[in-house]
Amino acid sequence: MAFVELDGLTKRYGSLTVVDAVDLAIEKGTLVCLLGPSGCGKTTTLRLIAGFVQPSDGRIRVGGRVISSPGASEPPEARNMSMIFQSYALWPHMTVFENVAYGLKLRRLGREDVRTRVGRILQATRLAELAERYPAELSGGQQQRVSLARALVVEPETLLLDEPLSNLDANLREEMRFEIRRLHDEFRYTTVYVTHDQTEAMTAADMIVVMNRGAVEQAGTPEEIYQRPRSKFVAQFIGGTNVFSGRRVGADAVDCGGGLVLRCGGGDFATGAETAVSVRHHDVRLARQRPPGEDTNWAAGQVVRQVYLGSHRDYLLSTSGGDTVRAIAPVDVAIPAGEQVWLHCPPDTCRALAL
Known part of the structure; x- marks a missing residue:
């Protein structure tokens, strides 16, 4: 059984179907990219997984338990998921250490446990030397790593990323693609990553899910999607x-x-x-x-x-x-x-x- 399962997942707003009967199985420890143009339904799918949006039809299962169905969904805080948004959403009055420690303090962990876990994740994300700096004193790439560290330190079952590199310049974006992949290989969290950038998806993903008009057009490894597209849309969207x-x-x-x-x-x-x-x-x-x-x-x-x-x-x-x-x-x-x-x-x- 897959760890994250979307079964006929559908979201409608009035007569508009934004996510259309999506079926998807994600194995534990896999990094999956939802890839597609603006308006294809990928971000709404991510928000459905996070619990910010309720499905019109279908179900979401994580670890075999149903966490979302029409009229019966667990709240976001009960899902043991971390989400990283396009904006880094760092507390400007807190240091790097304090930003990363915030989620652990909410969970009422002891001071030494917090210090140990934050220190470990700052080392992994190469932020240890910046622990006492404030967000305004960091580059865009450093702020993005703080956002990643804050999401990872609480040890979520599932990590969700919504266009996390869209605010970075081209050079930093390239660097962070490999950084996200490196961190995934180290921690092996089950990850769902939304992007419209095919290079990002090819670099980071174990599996790419190409979406079009709310539906899954094709899913497979980066090599399968590139070398063996099944439709005109996938062929044109992935590579020239x-x-x-x-x-x-x-x-x-x-x-x-x-x-x-x-x-x-x-x-x-x-x-x-x-x-x-x-x-x-x-x-x-x-x-x-x-x-x-x-x-x-x-x-x-x-x-x-x-x-x-x-x-x-x-x-x-x-x-x-x-x-x-x-x-x-x-x-x-x-x-x-x-x-x-x-x-x-x-x-x-x-x-x-x-x-």
Whole structure:
């Protein structure tokens, strides 16, 4: 049995369904990221787990006990969960030590026990030297670590994080992604992490749950989600990809029009004749000439834009069939805008998608 279970979890506000019959099983000690665009229902799902919002239908179980159902839910303070919000919500008049110790004092732990546990968590979060500073004297990354330390020190059954890195600049955000993963590996709390940043999710998560319009679109490991997307939405949301629409011909090929036929090395075709194919930006190959005798998975095109980005060149191309294609190429592939070009999508990089 999974440790956290969402069974048909639904939340409606009038006629608007914000969370739509979500089923999810989270194993103990796993870090799960709820990933999706704004308005997809991920934060409402987190708030339902926390007990701040009551479900319209469905149930939430933790450790086998029902903690939420319509009309019968445990209050947040009875759930043994810690939640970290977008804002750090630190007490400005308290030192780092006092902020971290606050939850333990509410639980009436003895002074020595508080000192021991806070000291241990400050060492783990690399804050021991900052214990006597006030929040205003800390950087954004340090304040975020204080927020994490305060959540972890009470030893919750479940840790909930709502866009915890959104207020940090790019460099700090990158650093804190790895810090959150390091702390998870050390403490192994069952963690549900909400983000709209795919890099955050790929870095931190054991399992990614992609949400769209209140429902789970796909769940799996970062590698499964990236390498084997099941829908057009997941393919486009996780990593850069080109999606070609067309008609299935034969066992493994799609006629995309304009002379482009793509043979697919994997994926699931739509049940009808119309289907789609995903090709990642970095999998598109560019050539000035097409090898003689090769037709499938090749298309004629023109360079619309080419940008040098140091480690690679970013191309925008138009095909003779009217498709717009992005391609990432090595820096030594330098084809000016306006020139004709051939695009090759190797079959093993083409993935069929159910529409």
